[in-house]
Amino acid sequence: MAPLIELDDVHLTLRAPGGAVNVLAGVDLAVEAGSATGIVGPSGSGKSSLLAIIAGLERPTSGRVRVGGREISALDENARADWRRRELGILFQSFHLIPTLTALENVAVPLELAGDRQATPHARTALERVGLDHRTDHRPSQLSGGEQQRVALARALVAKPRLVLADEPTGNLDGETARVVADMLFALPREQGATLLLITHDPQLAGRCDRRVRMAEGRFVPASGAAERAA
């Protein structure tokens, strides 16, 4: 079977006032459907940028990105939006909750975009699962960092996506909550056959993945001893 995600010599160069930055410098990656992959690597190595490219939010400067057998960068904007809505759940490093909506409304957005009449009850259940049923009517600015992160996670998972991209899903959480959240994430491949791609600095979380890749300076490097040991 062909891998769900296939990256072939992907480059990303961003222009900034100080000059062009080579964010990704030739990335090859293949991710099997139903697997859990952990991406680790130092800050600024290009992990989040890679996720954005897979999500179709960023166009690579060169190289091929295939997800589910389709060339993502060849799809038009609406087709990419439809694909994201149907198949993708995404959790951003800085959450990106809509500031004017409450926690519950934020979680309901993906379902409402899909036209689900049961959006609100489903969203409530999703919030309960991340332990936030008492914070449904708060707006993001009234939530702690960890609470915002959990709302963002509930939003990423609420529409039962086939592919979950999670950028540091436990970065702001205490040990116990982090474990609960991680359990939820890893249940996805098991229970729904979903594919999980997550970025983390937490060796323990990385350790629970089927596979770990390490990034440095915009490309994959052989996994270090530390990452291997965590396995």
Next chain:
Amino acid sequence: MSATLALKLAWRDLKASPNLLWIVVALALGVATLAAVGTARQAVLEALERDAAVLLGGDVALRTTGAPIPPEERRELVPQEGARTADVVTVTTILGGPEGEDLTVALKAVDDAYPLYGEVELAPAMPLDRAFAESGIVVAAGVLERLDLAPGDRVTIGDKTFTIRAELQAEPDRSGGGFQIGPRVFAKLGDVQQAGILRRGSVARYAFRIALPPETDAEAYAARLRAERGDRRWEIQTATAAQPAIQRLVGRLATFLTLAGLAALATGGLGIALAARTHLAGKLATMATLRALGGRPRGVVGLYALQLAGLGAAGVALGLGLGALAPLLLRFVPTSILPVTIDEPFAPAALITAAAIGALVLAASIWLPLAMARRVSPASLFRGGASADAPATWPDRLAVAAIGAALVALVVATADDARLAAIVIGCFAGGAALLAGLVVLLQRGAGRLAAVAPPRLRLPLREIARPGGETTPTVLALALGLTLLTVVGQTGRVIDAEIGARLPEQVPSILFLDIQPDMEARFVETVEGVPEARLLEMAPYLRARIVRIDGTPAEDATIAPEVEWTLRRDRAITWSAAPPTDEEMTAGEWWPADYEGPPLVAVEDETARGYGVGVGDTLSFNVLGRVVEAEIAALRPEIDPTSGELIFLFAFSPGLLERAPHSFIATVDVPDAARPELLDALGDTLPTVTPVRIDEAIDAVRNVLERIRAAVFVVTGLTLASGLIVLAAGLTAVRARQRYAAAILKALGARRADLTRTFLVEHAATGALAALAGVLLGAVGGWAIARFALDLPFVLAGGTVGVIFVLAMALTVGAGMLGLARLVAQPAQPLLRAG
């Protein structure tokens, strides 16, 4: 915080958010209007005072209608040594050209002493007496052109031939306030007397003007005359009080325009508040960071306060500059409207008031945003950023209310008409409160609806329900701007309708004045000689002034305001043995056909009610210097102005008045094609009869109204411009919020169409609310003005209101769409990466 850091931050902000410049524009617009109106008002009033004696043509003028003051009385009137006097007679008449063409003109016949003050300027330049030599006359610019004549050509007035000598360049005693049909023509009084148009009883106005020796108190002199001569045989005018009509008009207009300027400022203030709020909301993180790094709250927020105040001060200064210069435009106002010349208008008091009002508006509009910024705690940095949505605290609300109260006090105290100002401000505040309530209702409703609506509509509904923010001020500002526009459009329609209604359905095309009693038969004959012409009505006619109402001197009587006008000047009276056909008296009875007793009078119903008199009471009239007391025999139904009938408020029993010198007045309906034939025939047989083209007279009225409406529209345009500035500021605020939300929604799989729908529903809903509320409030305001201020029947200007509504909708939705296309097309990642 160091001053350099403060300056650096402030400068960067300005470069980054150019929409802060709206603060300058909004204040400049409003302050300029106030300053300009205040300056112009003072300049005009000062000029009127300065030129008062010139405008009146003397220090005191005694006016009569129909006949001059007899010579023996004049001697008693001017006892003083050194006083000079002049006689001036004005009469509407016809100037006939050599080819039979004709023109209705306002003839001014003057004696050798004229003018007592000021100079008449002629082209070619010559003294007046040289122009008058050998039956010379002077005509206003335009007359030569209209009749295709040149100086030296001969024209006729009545049955005398004159030679045109010069064109009039400047007339010192321009009437200004008074109403004049046709262009001015000057002739020598002695010549005009020979023309046969000034017989006793003709509709000529006689002014006996007196220039008192210097140091004489004209008011005291006039007061003594009034006291000694009891029954007001003449209308006595003094220079100081000569232009009350213009003064009142200037005062009214100034109050109205000031209020419009204030409306512009109030709307602009909302825009300022929005711009300040959006700006500061974007700076909350910076402020929190600066404070977390050790900046004092006062210093950090003070930096932004200074920034906003600086911009505001620039706006006020710009407004003052523009406002001080704008009154120079008064020089271009034709002298027929403004009869004085304005030198260098400068009114420091008006400028100070405008600046103070501008400053208060600025303070009121930036107070809450700054207070919001001050409350942001650095701790918010640790919770994912600061929010600008916290409600204002009570002390801050009170502070803003106090500033508002000071503003209202200042405006009311400096207005010409404090009552009117207070009422309008009250209505404005009431309208604003009502609108704010409507916005809250809309938001609540949208919130409720979002819970049950189809999923795809929930997001758009939630966008509307979102509490606080920019919706309320944007809707308010736009709706108030539209309200004003609708009020003006609506009022214009009411006035038009009134003019239309006053235009009789069956328009008698020509009104004939000065038909002498001995000409009556010949006149009827001549009209009947033209087959297309039809004599509609003919009645004896005199002008008389009411001097006593049931024994009380008219000036002391209590009169309902709607009939006060009937006492201001002399009125047309008539007499008849038979009652008008088809007319039922509402009270009393018309006199028998052969009645020969003391004078009886039938009074129009509404007028009698306004005077508080009824059948059996008496009215005393000054008829050509004699006081005639008449008993009210009957009350006649209100005269329908659309009937085309001549309107006489007072109809007498024949007898006494018949013996007074009088003339007849007649209306004739004649098609345009047959008009020359009729006028020629009358010109041959009865040259002294004066035809007045009714359509021309109506055009003259319409012309004046059009000018006033144009001025009003300009100022209303300013208000709407302020409204649009607010809309722009509001949209900028909306945009900032929507950009980020749009990026997130895209990442979650929203199509462009989803985004467009989401944001468009918001624009459309708020736009519709603003437009609907604006035109509804405007229509109500228009109704109130028609009903209470103009006392005219209300007519809905459906077309205008509809157009304003559609335009407003198109504008809000269009302006929303404009940015929306870009917003929806923007790539998501740059915004998400930054977050």
